[in-house]
Amino acid sequence: xxxxxxxxxxxxxxxxxxxxxxxxxxxxxxxxxxxxxxxxxxxxxxxxxxxxxxxxxxxxxxxxxxxxxxxxxxxxxxxxxxxxxxxxxxxxxxxxxxxxxxxxxxxxxxxxxxxxxxxxxxxxxxxxxxxxxxxxxxxxxxxxxxxxxxxxxxxxxxxxxxxxxxxxxxxxxxxxxxxxxxxxxxxxxxxxxxxxxxxxxxxxxxxxxxxxxxxxxxxxxxxxxxxxxxxxxxxxxxxxxxxxxxxxxxxxxxxxxxxxxxxxxxxxxxxxxxxxxxxxxxxxxxxxxxxxxxxxxxxxxxxxxxxxxxxxxxxxxxxxxxxxxxxxxxxxxxxxxxxxxxxxxxxxxxxxxxxxxxx
Amino acid sequence: xxxxxxxxxxxxxxxxxxxxxxxxxxxxxxxxxxxxxxxxxxxxxxxxxxxxxxxxxxxxxxxxxxxxxxxxxxxxxxxxxxxxxxxxxxxxxxxxxxxxxxxxxxxxxxxxxxxxxxxxxxxxxxxxxxxxxxxxxxxxxxxxxxxxxxxxxxxxxxxxxxxxxxxxxxxxxxxxxxxxxxxxxxxxxxxxxxxxxxxxxxxxxxxxxxxxxxxxxxxxxxxxxxxxxxxxxxxxxxxxxxxxxxxxxxxxxxxxxxxxxxxxxxxxxxxxxxxxxxxxxxxxxxxxxxxxxxxxx
Numbered sequence: 001x002x003x004x005x006x007x008x009x010x011x012x013x014x015x016x017x018x019x020x021x022x023x024x025x026x027x028x029x030x031x032x033x034x035x036x037x038x039x040x041x042x043x044x045x046x047x048x049x050x051x052x053x054x055x056x057x058x059x060x061x062x063x064x065x066x067x068x069x070x071x072x073x074x075x076x077x078x079x080x081x082x083x084x085x086x087x088x089x090x091x092x093x094x095x096x097x098x099x100x101x102x103x104x105x106x107x108x109x110x111x112x113x114x115x116x117x118x119x120x121x122x123x124x125x126x127x128x129x130x131x132x133x134x135x136x137x138x139x140x141x142x143x144x145x146x147x148x149x150x151x152x153x154x155x156x157x158x159x160x161x162x163x164x165x166x167x168x169x170x171x172x173x174x175x176x177x178x179x180x181x182x183x184x185x186x187x188x189x190x191x192x193x194x195x196x197x198x199x200x201x202x203x204x205x206x207x208x209x210x211x212x213x214x215x216x217x218x219x220x221x222x223x224x225x226x227x228x229x230x231x232x233x234x235x236x237x238x239x240x241x242x243x244x245x246x247x248x249x250x251x252x253x254x255x256x257x258x259x260x261x262x263x264x265x266x267x268x269x270x271x272x273x274x275x276x277x278x279x280x281x282x283x284x285x286x287x288x289x290x291x292x293x294x295x296x297x298x299x300x301x302x303x304x305x306x307x308x309x310x311x312x313x314x315x316x317x318x319x320x321x322x323x324x325x326x327x328x329x330x331x332x333x334x335x336x337x338x339x340x341x342x343x344x345x346x347x348x349x350x351x352x353x354x355x356x357x358x359x
Numbered sequence: 360x361x362x363x364x365x366x367x368x369x370x371x372x373x374x375x376x377x378x379x380x381x382x383x384x385x386x387x388x389x390x391x392x393x394x395x396x397x398x399x400x401x402x403x404x405x406x407x408x409x410x411x412x413x414x415x416x417x418x419x420x421x422x423x424x425x426x427x428x429x430x431x432x433x434x435x436x437x438x439x440x441x442x443x444x445x446x447x448x449x450x451x452x453x454x455x456x457x458x459x460x461x462x463x464x465x466x467x468x469x470x471x472x473x474x475x476x477x478x479x480x481x482x483x484x485x486x487x488x489x490x491x492x493x494x495x496x497x498x499x500x501x502x503x504x505x506x507x508x509x510x511x512x513x514x515x516x517x518x519x520x521x522x523x524x525x526x527x528x529x530x531x532x533x534x535x536x537x538x539x540x541x542x543x544x545x546x547x548x549x550x551x552x553x554x555x556x557x558x559x560x561x562x563x564x565x566x567x568x569x570x571x572x573x574x575x576x577x578x579x580x581x582x583x584x585x586x587x588x589x590x591x592x593x594x595x596x597x598x599x600x601x602x603x604x605x606x607x608x609x610x611x612x613x614x615x616x617x618x619x620x621x622x623x624x625x626x627x628x629x630x631x632x633x634x635x636x637x638x639x640x641x642x643x644x645x646x647x648x649x650x651x652x653x654x655x656x
Contacts, residue, residue: 007463090655148655169655184651187593204648205596222644223599245644246599264603264637285637286606306614306630326617327626344633346610 074151078107079118082128084161084179088121089134091168092148100160100177100194107158108134113151163197180215189224197234207247216240217256221247225266228254248287257339263287267348271355274299278339288349291341295354298335304328304344312352366395372402376409567618569628573635580642591649603641610634 083104094113110116114136122131134156135147148169158164161179168185175181175190180197183190189206192199198215201208207224210217215234218241219226225247231240232255240256242249248266251259257278261268267287274280274297282289288308293299295314303310306327314334322329343350367375367388374380375388392399566574592600614631617624 007460007466167651167654184654186648186651186655202647202651204644204651205593220644220647222648223596243640245603245641262637262640264641265606283633283637285603285610285634304626304629304633306610306627322626324617324621324624324626327614327624327630329626329629344630346614346630346634347606 072112073115074109074111074113075115076107076109077116077118078105079120079129079132080104081106081132081159081162082124082126082130083159084163085129085159086131086163086165087134087156087158088132088165089156090148090166091154091171091173092150093170094149094151094154095172096149096154096156096166096168096174098156098158098164098166098173098175098178098181100162100179101157102160103157104128104159106132106134106156106162108149109153109155110149110151111153113154114149116149198238214238218242220244223247226250228252231255233257273297274334274339274341276338280339280341281344282342283344284348285345286347287345288351289343289345291343291352292355293334293352296335297339298337299333299339299341300337301330301332301334301341301343301352303330303332303350304342305348305350306346308345308347308349310350314352314354316352366398366401367391369401369405372398372405376402376406567615567628567631568622569632570615570635573632573639577635577638577642580639580646584642584645587649588645591645591652596648600641600645604638607634607638607641611638 081104085104085106087106094110106118108116108118116135117137119133119135119137120129120131121133122129124130135149137147154171158178160177163179164175164181164183166173166181166183168183168188170187171185172188173183173185173190175183175192175195177194179195180199181192181195182200183192184202185204185206187205188203190201190203190208191211192201192209192213193211195210195213196215199210199213199217199219201210201218202220203224204222205224206221208219208221208226210219210226210228210231212230214232216238217228217231218239219228220242221244223246224244226242226244226249228240228242228250229252231251231253233240237258238256239258239260240251240254241260242251243260243262244266245263246265247263248269249261249263250269251261251272252269253272254270255273255275257275258280259270259278260281261270262283264285265287266284268282268284268289269292270280270282270290271292274293276298278299280299282291293314297314301316304327310328310330312332316332316334318330318332320329320331343352371380371384371388375385380388392402588597588600611631611634614627614634617627618631621627
């Protein structure tokens with residue numbers, strides 16, 4: 001009797017255990033989630049519905065500084081200045097030519113343009129003007145860029161020791177034989193020659209050409225090409241920097257020991273010496289990079305590239321190679337490896353070859 | 360020497376000394392020893408040997424032989440341990456003992472099989488219920504590009520893409536976290552309980568090592584540039600800009616996938632970071648243009 005009772009009791013226990021396991025597997029019915037507005041909660045960050053953007057009229061139709069009733073006069077003015085005068089001006093439109101001469105005098109010629117004035121901002125102890133502003137200083141003239149020069153042709157002669165600070169809306173700018181220049185233009189090509197004390201040039205749309213110049217040089221173009229020929233540093237440590245988004249950077253005989261050249265979709269060309277102790281960085285996202293250097297160069301070369309390629313016809317001793325299907329790093333040495341050359345591209349090609357002509 | 364020869368054997372004497380002889384033998388032995396010098400001497404020698412042996416083994420004999428108190432302590436401990444055995448141990452022992460019965464084991468096995476079968480059947484049904492339950496909750500959006508960081512809002516109703524918001528991604532992330540914190544402080548009652556998609560508080564986990572600063576810088580710049588590029592750039596410049604941006608984004612996306620798969624790929628990582636820098640430069644070029652326009656006004 002007691003044995004039967006024990007068996008029955010154990011059977012009951014196992015049955016209860018089984019039912020418990022089954023119930024644990026069945027999900028408990030949960031309330032259907034209904035969004036309940038809760039005032040305590042902060043509102044969700046609003047996300048704007050995508051709308052069709054209405055673009056404003058393309059800029060450039062109304063050139064700042066161009067007004068009805070512009071004087072359309074041809075005029076010329078001059079002023080005696082210090083040999084190292086700093087000149088500040090802006091140009092609304094026109095072809096601008098700046099030329100250095102060996103006189104301590106500034107001469108400004110405007111053809112078919114606005115009236116203008118030479119406004120001394122500061123004088124030296126000797127009474128010579130060492131800071132000069134050139135512009136259209138008519139009182140009460142409204143509108144943007146009203147103080148800028150404008151004309152079909154604008155010519156400025158200034159001492160060879162002059163420093164220029166120039167901004168322009170739309171101008172073809174040519175500068176020759178001055179000491180130092182900072183130029184920014186929104187549209188138009190910039191040509192700089194024989195600048196001895198350094199260059200800072202920027203154009204949003206247009207090419208920049210630098211020849212026979214020295215000093216610290218920074219050249220930036222958004223959509224144009226950059227060409228630098230026969231450029232050297234003014235003093236130890238001067239940097240040469242060239243950057244463009246969609247243009248080509250071409251550097252020939254650039255003797256700076258620190259060079260940075262970048263382009264996103266354009267190519268980079270370098271032809272010149274790799275100087276001892278120099279640091280050279282060339283980077284293009286989608287363009288090719290071509291270096292023409294003397295066979296007897298001494299540098300370490302680090303080539304980083306993605307799906308592109310790396311070719312060389314120079315005595316490059318490969319030190320390390322990190323090659324994967326998607327990206328590669330090749331480190332090699334030419335000669336004693338005194339300088340550092342970093343070449344990087346993603347989809348472009350890298351090519352290093354011997355200089356054909358004697359530099 | 361034996362009892363018949365008037366003297367007792369040494370074994371009998373030894374037994375007498377150990378207290379193992381019967382009273383009759385002990386009486387006759389003592390009567391004999393009182394009149395027999397040889398047996399008296401023999402008994403004295405045996406007694407002396409016993410004294411030496413017991414004195415030597417006294418310590419060990421006292422240790423090895425448990426005392427009554429020790430026995431009582433052992434018994435008490437056993438009783439306590441018995442009392443402290445868990446109930447399920449007793450039940451398990453009981454079941455084990457019961458399962459020795461073949462009929463009972465067979466019955467339990469059948470019930471167990473029926474239970475498993477019932478579980479299997481029920482599992483196929485509730486999946487629909489579960490899917491219905493989770494259907495209203497939006498799935499977390501996986502970012503397709505590090506440049507477009509995605510943040511899950513606490514209510515789970517909307518997905519905020521940082522690039523589309525007017526706020527910087529960092530601030531959006533803060534707002535989301537604050538909202539999550541406030542929501543967690545609410546008292547949740549059964550009638551107000553609702554399903555909540557967990558907030559992605561570990562947004563930083565999406566970044567590859569060293570990538571975060573680039574992404575944040577780009578996010579900040581992009582917001583600034585996106586609001587200006589229509590007015591700053593000419594159509595031709597705009598086309599060039601968008602083309603270059605597409606190239607850089609493509610490069611970033613491609614290299615990011617590679618680095619994500621193999622974080623030790625130094626080459627891909629360098630190309631990735633260079634592409635990020637290119638993107639920053641590209642965005643900066645628009646800002647630079649805008650600054651120039653502002654200076655000309």
